[in-house]
Every structure is written in C-alpha cells, then in structure tokens.
Amino acid sequence: xxxxxxxxxxxxxxxxxxxxxxxxxxxxxxxxxxxxxxxxxxxxxxxxxxxxxxxxxxxxxxxxxxxxxxxxxxxxxxxxxxxxxxxxxxxxxxxxxxxxxxxxxxxxxxxxxxxxxxxxxxxxxxxxxxxxxxxxxxxxxxxxxxxxxxxxxxxxxxxxxxxxxxxxxxxxxxxxxxxxxxxxxxxxxxxxxxxxxxxxxxxxxxxxxxxxxxxxxxxxxxxxxxxxxxxxxxxxxxxxxxxxxxxxxxxxxxxxxxxxxxxxxxxxxxxxxxxxxxxxxxxxxxxxxxxx
Amino acid sequence: xxxxxxxxxxxxxxxxxxxxxxxxxxxxxxxxxxxxxxxxxxxxxxxxxxxxxxxxxxxxxxxxxxxxxxxxxxxxxxxxxxxxxxxxxxxxxxxxxxxxxxxxxxxxxxxxxxxxxxxxxxxxxxxxxxxxxxxxxxxxxxxxxxxxxxxxxxxxxxxxxxxxxxxxxxxxxxxxxxxxxxxxxxxxxxxxxxxxxxxxxxxxxxxxxxxxxxxxxxxxxxxxxxxxxxxxxxxxxxxxxxxxxxxxxxxxxxxxxxxxxxxxxxxxxxxxxxxxxxxxxxxxxxxxxxxxxxxxxxxxxxxxxxxxxxxxxxxxxxxxxxxxxxxxxxxx
Numbered sequence: 069x070x071x072x073x074x075x076x077x078x079x080x081x082x083x084x085x086x087x088x089x090x091x092x093x094x095x096x097x098x099x100x101x102x103x104x105x106x107x108x109x110x111x112x113x114x115x116x117x118x119x120x121x122x123x124x125x126x127x128x129x130x131x132x133x134x135x136x137x138x139x140x141x142x143x144x145x146x147x148x149x150x151x152x153x154x155x156x157x158x159x160x161x162x163x164x165x166x167x168x169x170x171x172x173x174x175x176x177x178x179x180x181x182x183x184x185x186x187x188x189x190x191x192x193x194x195x196x197x198x199x200x201x202x203x204x205x206x207x208x209x210x211x212x213x214x215x216x217x218x219x220x221x222x223x224x225x226x227x228x229x230x231x232x233x234x235x236x237x238x239x240x241x242x243x244x245x246x247x248x249x250x251x252x253x254x255x256x257x258x259x260x261x262x263x264x265x266x267x268x269x270x271x272x273x274x275x276x277x278x279x280x281x282x283x284x285x286x287x288x289x290x291x292x293x294x295x296x297x298x299x300x301x302x303x304x305x306x307x308x309x310x311x312x313x314x315x316x317x318x319x320x321x322x323x324x325x326x327x328x329x330x331x332x333x334x335x336x337x338x339x340x341x342x343x344x345x346x347x348x349x350x351x352x353x354x355x356x357x358x359x360x
Numbered sequence: 361x362x363x364x365x366x367x368x369x370x371x372x373x374x375x376x377x378x379x380x381x382x383x384x385x386x387x388x389x390x391x392x393x394x395x396x397x398x399x400x401x402x403x404x405x406x407x408x409x410x411x412x413x414x415x416x417x418x419x420x421x422x423x424x425x426x427x428x429x430x431x432x433x434x435x436x437x438x439x440x441x442x443x444x445x446x447x448x449x450x451x452x453x454x455x456x457x458x459x460x461x462x463x464x465x466x467x468x469x470x471x472x473x474x475x476x477x478x479x480x481x482x483x484x485x486x487x488x489x490x491x492x493x494x495x496x497x498x499x500x501x502x503x504x505x506x507x508x509x510x511x512x513x514x515x516x517x518x519x520x521x522x523x524x525x526x527x528x529x530x531x532x533x534x535x536x537x538x539x540x541x542x543x544x545x546x547x548x549x550x551x552x553x554x555x556x557x558x559x560x561x562x563x564x565x566x567x568x569x570x571x572x573x574x575x576x577x578x579x580x581x582x583x584x585x586x587x588x589x590x591x592x593x594x595x596x597x598x599x600x601x602x603x604x605x606x607x608x609x610x611x612x613x614x615x616x617x618x619x620x621x622x623x624x625x626x627x628x629x630x631x632x633x634x635x636x637x638x639x640x641x642x643x644x645x646x647x648x649x650x651x652x653x654x655x656x657x658x659x660x661x662x663x664x665x666x667x668x669x670x671x672x673x674x675x676x677x678x679x680x681x682x683x684x685x686x687x688x689x690x691x692x
Contacts (some may be wrong), residue, residue, distance in 0.1 A: 084520055253473035254435050260391055261487030262460045271486065275477040
C-alpha cells in the first residue's frame, strides 16, 4: 500500500482574532454545554405560549402543591394549584429579561463613559472614576435594594436600579482596558498618521476594548438575574400573580415543609441559568487569553 | 506632494534646539518637595539631509523620550524644532499636521505597534485614508508598499499581526511609515527585538529604501554594531544630555568623552585576541531625579577631578564636526 502522505503547498486561510477564539470555544465542552443549556432555557421562555402545557395563571384549590411527576402536571403545582412547568417557562421570560436588559443598557453606557475616561485620561478620568467610586462604597445588593426602594416597587424601577448598579462596574473595566490599549504603540502610530481622536477611537480602540468588556458584561447577567430575583423576593420587583422565578421562590416559601422539591424548582432554574451564563463567560474569556 | 526640498542640500533637515522634558514624580501626600525626572535636559543637534544619525546610550538615558518629543507624541517643556527652515508649531512656521506627514516613526515592539484587529493592508492604508485618499487608491498604495518591503500583498495583505513573524511585522511597520512619503524616519530600536539574521535583512531593506526614496534616518539603538553599520554620524546620550556627537568613523576610532570610550570598550569584540577582561563601567547610572552636580558622569568616570563636581561641561567642538562635553578636552 502506498502510505506516503502528500503534503500540498496550501496557503492557510487567514484567520482573524475572533475566528481563533471561536475555534477554542467550540473545542471546549463545558462552554459548549453551557451555551446549549442557555439556548434551551431561552427557547423555552421565548416559545412559552406555544410550548407550555397549561395556563400559568389558572389556579385551582383542588390541586394545590401536587408533587413532581403528577399526571398532567409534570413538575407539580404551586401553592395556588397553578401548573409549575408552565409557570417556570413563563417566569423565564421576565427573569431573563431582568438579567439581560440592565446589563445591556449598562454595557452601552458604561463602555462609552469608560472609553472617554480611559482615552482622555488626566483630570477627566479622575473626576469620572472618583465619582463612580462612590457607588463602590455599597455592596451591589444593598445598592439595588436601596435604589429600588427609593424609586418604589415595579418592574421598570428595578430595571433602572439594576442598570445603575452595573454601570460603574462596566465603566471600571472599560476604562482599564482602554488605558492599556491607549499606551500601545499602534495608537501612537495612528497619532503619527495625523488621525483625529474620534477616528482613532473608532478604528483602533473600540475593536480592542469591546471584546473584554462584553465578556465581563456576560458574567454580570447572572448577578443581574439573582439581584432581580432578590428584589422580587423582597416585594420590590415584579408583583404577583406575574410569573417570575424570584417571586415564585418567595410565594412558595411557605410550602417548603409540605413539598420541598416543588418549592426549590424556581431556585434551581435561577441557579442553572446563572451558572450557565458564568461558565459561558469564563470559557470565552479563557479562549480570548490563549492567543495574543 | 508637500515633501519638497526647500532649503537646498546644505540646510539641515531637522534642527533640534534645547529640547527639555521633565517628568513630575508623584510624591506622597505629605511630601512637600515636588520632584522631577530630568528625562531630556537641553538636547540640541542637527540632522542633515540624507544622513543617518545614530543615537546611542544606556537604557533610561532619554533616547526614546527624545524620539517621542521630536515626533510630538509628547509635548516638550521647552525647546524648538526647525524642519527644513520652518519652525514646527510656531507662528508663521509649519503646522503640526504637515510636520507629521514629513516624519514617521517605527517602534521597537513590532507586535504592539500593529492593531491586532486590522489586516496588514488595512493597517498600511489607514493613514492615507485618514488624509482623504480614496479607499481604492489607498489600498493600491498599500499593496505596492507591502510588495516593496518584501511581503507579497496577495499572500500577506489579508493577514493579521499574530500570523506574521517579528521580521515580517516590522516590514509592515516600515511600509506603514512610508505610506506618507515622509522625509524623515525615526527608527526607535526598530531592529532590536529581531534575530540577528532577520535584523540584517531589515537593515539592508532600510538602506535600500533610504537610497531609493531619499530618506533621512534618526536611528536609535543600544546596539553599537548596528549603529556602526548604518549611521553616518553618532550621538551619544547620558542621563538626558548629549555627551558626544560626531562622524561615525571618528567617534568609534577616537572617542573624546570617557563615557563613549567606556561604551565602546564594553562592546564584545569580534576578534578574540582583543577581548577585554575588565568591565569598563561600574554601577548603574545615577538616579535622574537627583543627578550629580557638575558633570553627570563624574560618579562613574575614571578621570573625574575637582572641576567636574563644580561645573557642567558644555558641548565643544574638538575636531571639525566632532563635539564632546568633557573638561578634559580643554587640557592641552
């Protein structure tokens, strides 16, 4: 048999930084599993009206707190006899929204402010960063509760509260990455070519700052979900009978001795979803550090 | 283009006068005294048209700061630059933007000086595009430049920095610097990070480009062999000041300043019979925050005498074109 291997003089296709990162992520089983789990949860939430087996708001005194695996109610029922699996699917809509939306807004605001602070530097940087340091004096949970409490209960108010909690954190990361990038020689080379600050930021700074900040923000989604659930739990967020994981956890609290498994379900959903977001962010971050 | 010879060959391309840059050192909260690092302290020199001026010195002597001050990546505390007869940034002189078109810089770190998110063609074409050259034309120019520095544009043009070797990246940096057809190129340790064999190739490329495009180089290096090979004149810096400047042959064969002598004797000789055993310089350079009084080199100078502690020696012409700053030169 002919065992000789023919090596063709191939020209390897040029791969951008993100192609390399993408390859590493695809080879990482933990990250891929987290992505898959997230995809399933998001799909279940988005398509809840079509997928849910029952009406999530239809209560019945006759079938309260059915255990997991009851016929017709796969994951049992809650303290008002509402179908758990449907409520969990519908609850995912609000919980995911409360997880993603504040982080997304904070990402937009925080990156812009951080870029300005990092690129301009000097006194501007000092004023911006020291002002934001005030927010750091409080633990984020306390800050969220305080702002939310001051604004009053309701979903939009807790969205605002969470956004305010995350803005300083995103600014800090964006500022430090920008400061690092700014010192690199290619920025000096761009300045030598006579480019203006806006052009340099757009072409040379932004592309190198967005990645790390975005990954950091992905890690914040889990925190946001937990904080949002916490606010709902305390009665500052979503109001009953709305389905939301944190609120469900609160209302099922009284049933924890009667039917602990059902009562734990919303908590498990929060745990799994935030873990998945965290592991995904970690995976992408380590893939990004591979090749520099 | 605007890169036009105005003053004729006799007029220096660049005159640097009394360039000065002090960095403030942040003291503690209760520290009353404000301390300063005298990074560049009254540096003056000329760069003639078409020559290569080598700048040598230990790390921390202000070579790179001088380069950045000339390139106006930093603004000097005082001093002036005169480019082909026009004061840079002065009233009635040359605008900073025009000056920058005439002067480009190649940095030491070939990787840090390339944006990791841009392909090689994008990097080279960026500068001309900023100056309003249409995209197609800028790209054509970039392709021609890449080809000129020895990188086939169809093969390397769409690549990213991490896919290239150090030598290839430095060629791209040179191509980018040439995109404006500058007259003066500052090479700040541009070949220091490369392997010896690659270094030689890049140096030869630089020599070719210089002849072909009538360039003038300011070549900053700590490698005395490379400077000897490339430079027409050499300037030696010590703690932010010029201690000696002169034609390369004269300076290497008959150095006037004790520091230059020490530097040159520290170079490993290619001839085993001429290897020295003793180390010519002991200790580190003194702290530039508190430089010694008088001559800054006196702490480490084997020939220091009483006058050196009192009076700062000035640059003085010893033989035509050869200047040194040492009191011993006055002795008969």
